[in-house]
Amino acid sequence: MPLQGRVGIITGAARGIGRACADAFLRSRAAGVAIADIDEAAGAEAARALDPTGERTLFVPADVTRRADHDHVVSRTLERFGRLDILVNNAGIAGRPGTLETQAEGELDRIWAINVKGVYFACQAAHAHFVKAGYGRIVNVASIAGKEGNPGLAPYSMTKAAVIGLTKAYAKEVAQSGILDNSVAPAVIETDILKQVTPQVREYMVSKIPMGRTGRPEEVAELVVFLSSERLSFSTGSCYDISGGRATY
Template sequence: MQAAETARVAIVTGGAGGLGFPIAERLAAKGHRVAIWDIDAGRAEQAAARLPNARGYKVDVTDAAAVAAATEKVVADLGPLGILVTCAGHNGPLAPFAEYPAEGWRFVMALNLDAVFHCCQAAVREMLKTGYGRIVNLASIAGKEGNPNAVAYSASKAGVIGLTKSIGKELATTPIVVNCVTPAAIETEMLNQLTPEFKAFVTAKIPMGRLGRAEEVAALVGWLASEECSFSTGAVFDVSGGRATY
């Protein structure tokens, strides 16, 4: 019979909605104490109120100092940090490359890549103290293939994949494992940022012929964040309905 998993403290960035909340929900159901981070304090607190043993925190994940302070606060409030899942992100503008706005590029890079660096660094510093850690970064199939008219999103998610591989290899001889998930288009509120034409374009690229469901991503993340995931690190796990070719 499988032993019960040890209850840990988990931070889920962007945990108030999108893919973040279903992931936070799954972790809470497994007995973990979940810190939900969101730029909107009200959303974070409302989401946390729907889960057992959860607390909401207003955090600007693009601000390294804010991330460090919030990480310390979570540890003080809930206990030693065991799990980090980085879900905060944005599609950014959809525009031809020749016309892509520089401010859109900077916004997407700050939220989708710089923030993951800040959160992983703060988490690793805590996890090295306690000798245990599971980090799961949400990347995208766009980071492998590149989506036309979405240069910042594609590049930022490719960066998350590279960041994950680098940290995973560096920490491979420690009890901290670092992996990322590369979903294809998933039915979430983030998809509403896309035009109907772009939504149809990404759906047409999925061999299963449908969008993914948030709970399907959450199930994989739940395993990657568990003690059972002990020999995978610096790895990329697809949830793409057959779209991924490598």
Template sequence: MSAARYDFAGRVAVVTGAAGGIGRAICDAFAASGARTVNWDRVSGETASPRAPRHVAVDVTRPETVEAALAATLEAFGRIDFLVNNAGFAGSTVPLDAYSPAEWQRIVEVNLLGTYHVCRHVVPVMRETGAGRIVNVASLAGKEGTPNASAYSAAKAGVIALTKSLGKELAQAGVLVNAIAPAAVDTPLLAQMSPAHVQTMIDKSPMGRLGTVEEVAGLALWLCSDSCSFSTGATFDLSGGRATY
């Protein structure tokens, strides 16, 4: 088998939450295909690699930091071709009535409102250019609802609905907007969940394993490539066969 190859030379990819995990894998894949990459995150992550993305400090729950990051990115690169909204926070895995209101709200703020804040600032740039790709990292939890993860499930369901709405809004603007709905992926984010919760997710997969960050990155790059030309407002499952609709 051979993996797809892309030529993104001259393109600029912004990935939120790219200090590690899925976001960093997506940045690495873009860089390997010739794109210049920018990590919008609160922390820079590992920077020793020659392909390390440029870090611009961003807290996606604070729109003023997104606005500043956009200005800094445009000053440095002059354009944004691809935006991947990956920043996420899983929070606790407990029954709904056991969540503190503050944590429930924080999960929604990072996953859903963070995606909104970033899109609100980047979309006008892409609309003016008449081209662009936006990929929102949702979750199978947003489609199926995961027990003891009500806030995360609700937030990611919101990301899926936002993707559908924004995809329709921009359908004739040259900007495609799609989402990826992974099942459990082997990242540090799983450390926020109980081992029993993670094992339950694995057991639900017909393939009987976690997904990899490279597999998520591969789908993200296809969605940003010219090979994806007639899909917008769609959600692409990445679940090892677990997704049922």
């Protein structure tokens, strides 16, 4: 099994893509999954539902915009499972819909803090541990919006481009330390995040997908499992599309 004995942290895993990743990690025989999410009720419920014995899941309440919360998640994970091999930076928001001239500065700061600083801080918090262990797999959940831009979602598109850039830069910094750091760029995936976009934006995004359908969280999770495993050995800094053919570069 690809993740036999491995332990990972997944941010934003109370629902959606993150929860599907947690489920896929457990099915791939991961020894432990730490679910870090700001939604305490849903996070605790996900941890219980995914492993009713409570042996292989741990919920840690965390706001990814706070650096200290990431240190806490890392230390709780090490305390509970005794190791840390994988970090999936998945927590993110679409933000308020609206064209560029309608977006308030505060909204830009909010989406930047969650979608970009959240990933940066998590990598900082796990860095020393991964370097010491000489092993680490990081998967950052970006978006096709970061490659192509979606009208009506300028702030979101900007943050996801930043996640792709951050992945490339950090991957090169640690390329010889056993840490492989990649991002994924999903197109429209059926989750609660779609409640944050207007029907027009949703329609636009689906119309761009050659396969003519939305994706499922489980489909993204399959790719994330591979990128989180030691089967991945000669790829770092890359952005993997999972977009029904929308992006082919």
